[in-house]
Amino acid sequence: MRVVATAGHVDHGKSTVVRLLTGMEPDRWAEERRRGLTIDLGFAWTTLPGGEEIAFVDVPGHQKFVPNMLSGVGPVPAVMFVVAADAGWMPQSAEHLAALDALRIEHGLLVITRSDLADPEPALTEAKRRLAESSLASIPHVVVSGATGEGFDSLRAALSTLALPPPDTSADVRLWVDRSFSVSGAGTVVTGTLTAGTLRVGDELLLHDSSVTVRGLQTLGCKQDLVPAVARVAVSLRGVERDSVSRGDALLTPGRWLMSSTVDVTVPPELPSQMMLHIGSSAVPVHVRPLGTLAARLSLSRPLPLRIGDRVLLRDPGRGSVLAGASVVDLDPPVLKRRGAARARASEIASSTPAGLQRKFVHRDRLRAMGLPYGDAEWQVDPSHWKALRGRLVSEVDNWPPLQPGMPVAAALQRLEVPAALIGQLVTEAGLVIVGGRIQRPGGVALPKRVETALAELSRDLRATPFVAPEAKRLTQLGLGTRELAAAVRAGRLVKVADGVFLLPGTVELARRVLARLDQPFTLSQARQALRTTRRVAVPLLEMLDRMGVTERLADSTRTCP
Known part of the structure; x- marks a missing residue:
């Protein structure tokens, strides 16, 4: 489906073009038809x-x-940009063009209407x-005439060949609501223009941090079970009160969007400090720093569901005019505290790297949401940060x-x-281990x-008499307290047989050989x-050997050593 906004003309000129193309009245309100002035969004379609x-x-x-225009x-x-031949280019x-240009809308068709009332060439040239x-x-x-019908076949042909970028029907849904009502x-029921993704009956979507269910779908007046982008769509929602949803809200794929209240943007200079930000059908006051x-x-x-690369429009609410378009470059910008931080x-924003990728660590789900x-x-x-971390980790471990x-x-x-998920990889790449x-x-x-020196002296004693564990007085004399002895055991320099009983590694094998020579x-x-x-x-040594299976204690408390 092709979805086109009709803009450019203040009165019924463009509405007449839509009405003659579709056979439908886009002006929904009696006041619009009475005044000959489009006040709110109108909708029509044809084949x-x-x-x-x-x-x-x-x-x-x-x-x-203007706010209604921007929400459309x-x-x-x-866009189908309509200019009347008898009125020409108007304020x-x-x-409208400033808004379309600020949003960088590139696809469309220029229509010069009311050509029966004036020579269309001056209006076309301008x-x-x-x-x-x-x-x-x-x-x-x-060039067309609503009164004579001239040019409408050419207009339909031009609309048929209008080149538009292919939509991403697998993308995450962000449906900006432009109408809501009860049926x-x-x-x-809410309506909007689905520009990406696919909607299905039964889908769970997010609205105001609450889960809602798609009860039914319609597009162009026909019920559907599935509607891919691009499409005008009406969505019937289960569990939603009519007053809880309005223009500017958005239906979202759950877990795929960041709600941002502070964003960094690229924007023309010298903007007022207080402006209105427009995106989709939403309008939000913003402070500009x-x-x-x-x-x-x-x-x-x-907060709004935004993504890096989104094009937003900024308007001065006092003057009511469009001032600038801006591109979102960061959804969670760093706090600016130091002098010169701005x-x-x-x-950083001017660099070629997207601001979202300037973080030290970014999770895949967050990248997608951005x-x-x-x-x-x-x-x-x-x-570069990862390389520095490897060196820091080694230093931290050595200085622990x-x-x-x-x-x-x-x-x-x-x-x-x-991140906890990365610590194992960092430890391995740093040449360390987790024990x-x-x-x-x-x-x-x-x-x-000092501990190495004490252990060297203790080792000399034990090599002379392997099973004569040093007494507490000797350990104290060597400066080997509880912490030092525990560290020596962890380092494999001593074997703890029992509290206060320490021998050299290899003692177990030596004891096995000695005991195996005894009569069994x-x-x-x-x-x-x-x-x-x-x-x-x-x-305690024999009890340890029993536990290790080196010796076996018999019923009469004697032992064997195979």
Whole structure:
């Protein structure tokens, strides 16, 4: 379906063109027909000669109704720009063109109407001159007369061949509501122009942070189970009160949009500080904070579902005129506190990298919600920041308090501000390991020099008498307290047999060889004598060997060692 806004003319000139094309009256209100003045949005549709359907959104032309006009042209991808031959280019023509140009609408058709009342050439020449300086510079034109019907076949043919970009029917839905009403048996119904995505009966959508269900769909007056973009669509909603939805609201694919109340934009310079932001059918007051010559920060009076690359229109509410178009470059901009931060931010915005990608870490779902390429990786990481983090992690681990079993993962997450899903990858790339929830070097935790010296002396004692564990007094003399001994065990330098009982690694194998030479089975006393140790060591050592399966305790408390 083709959806076209009709703009450019203040009175019934454009409405007459739509009416003759479609056989439908676009002016919905009696006052509009009585005054010959379009006040609100009008809607009509028809089938073109080639069989393609086309829908029209007829927008007001008078300056008093600029907000209504903008809510109509905002979501529409093309325009039929109407200029009357007998009136020529008018102030509202310039205003409509300014809005269309600010929104960068590039597709459309220039129609010179009422050609039976005046020579169309002057109006055509002036209109083409004006359009040449806008986004509509290359659109074709036709000349018609509503009174005689002249040119309408050419107009239908031109509309049939109107080149429009193909819609993305798989995109996330953002349907800007331009009308809402109640229908008996259907409940609350909203209408809008679906520019991307696909709607289906039964879909769950988001409205004001609440889930709503698509109860029914119509397009061009016909019920449908599925409506792909681009289309004019009426959506019957389940569980929605009529008063809870109005023009400017949006139906959204759940979980796919960010609601933004502060955005950075590229924009022409010297704007008023208080403006109205228009996007889709929505109009929101905003405060403008200039960041640089061509950048500004907009603070919205209420959050809107926006995406990076969205084109918005800014209007001075006092003057009522269109002043500028702006492009959204960041939906969650950084706070500006330091002196010169605004200028630095403007430089970032001017860079070729989208502002949403200037973050250190961005999750794939957030990239999608921003409207940016998101790829297959769960996280997108700034390469230079990632490289710096690897070095920082190694330094943090090496400087972690000695005698502790490495740096806790939770501490690393907090200090480095790394997403939890990425800590394993960072640890691996930094050449480290995670053991028991702590990050350390592969060889274990390095011991302080004083502990190494004490262990060297203790090792000499134990090599001479392997099963004579040092007494507490000896350990204290060497400066080996509870923390030092625990660190030595974690580092594999000692084996803890029991509280206060420490031996060298390899003692288990040595004990097995000694006990295997005894007559089997053997008693505790025989084992103690063979190992040349005391009961303080022999009892817990044999119990440890039992647990390890090196020895087996029999019913009579003797043991065997295969």
